[in-house]
Amino acid sequence: MLTVENLDVSYGKTPILRDISLTVDDGEIVGIMGKNGVGKTTLIKAIMGLLEASSGRIVFKGERVADAAASETGTADSSEFRARLASVFNTSSKSNIWVSADERARRGMGYIPQGRDVFPDLTVEENLRMGEGINEDDSTIRYNDVYNYFPILEERRTQQAGTMSGGQQQMLAIGRALIGNPDLLLLDEPSEGVQPSIVQDITRDLKQVNRDLGTTILFVEQNLHVVQNLAERCYAIDKGTIIDELGPDRIQSREEVTEYLAV
């Protein structure tokens, strides 16, 4: 479903992610855990196409959606320079394949940002409708699915999203992504600002979505419960680099997991 190879991402000249490689198989639920500020959001945004890589590749469903050849300095500036050189000399640059976030969404990536970004003044139903149009299949089925997983959204269909709790807004953001019929759901800290009992509900619902619809899930988290109860496999990230990969047995070890989390 997804392969990330040797990805570097910088903000201006400040390198943030270094040599990130990971894979997510079709139908898998994979977590990326790490403490505050280690680069989790940066990674998920780069996969979604909201940030450009300075080097490395991202392959989604067998097609490259980002490919920036390795550069000496590893900054975005040098890849721009390479692209300019390629155009001056009329050579085809192997680097700088870049598929926009919109197009990645059309190809099947669904993104649930940190903080959810629901439209506070729109109703629940209007927010869900924002997920349409990405994938033009029969979305009636998807609405039924969403209301089935999150009955509270059906109850509150006409309520303004901004008046709902953090957990309900998170359900709405997941529902909005599901309306687009994604093959891969990318979630940025789904537990943030959500009370613990609702975190458990959301974890259970995401597993159910994965089982019923076959949706592949990649999430970043620093919440122990979510990591242990949602991930089938997990990468640990620190200072912009992947430092460990944990299988199911190690994920169940509280000591092993907490070592990588801010608890």
Ligand SMILES: Nc1ncnc2c1ncn2[C@@H]1O[C@H](COP(=O)(O)OP(=O)(O)OP(=O)(O)O)[C@@H](O)[C@H]1O
């Ligand atoms: N727009 C930006 N410009 C410059 N530096 C940034 C920007 N956004 C984030 N950073 C820096 O990049 C690093 C990684 O940030 P990122 O948000 O990816 O971490 P994170 O692991 O998601 O953290 P958190 O758990 O707090 O959300 C941090 O040092 C942060 O200060």
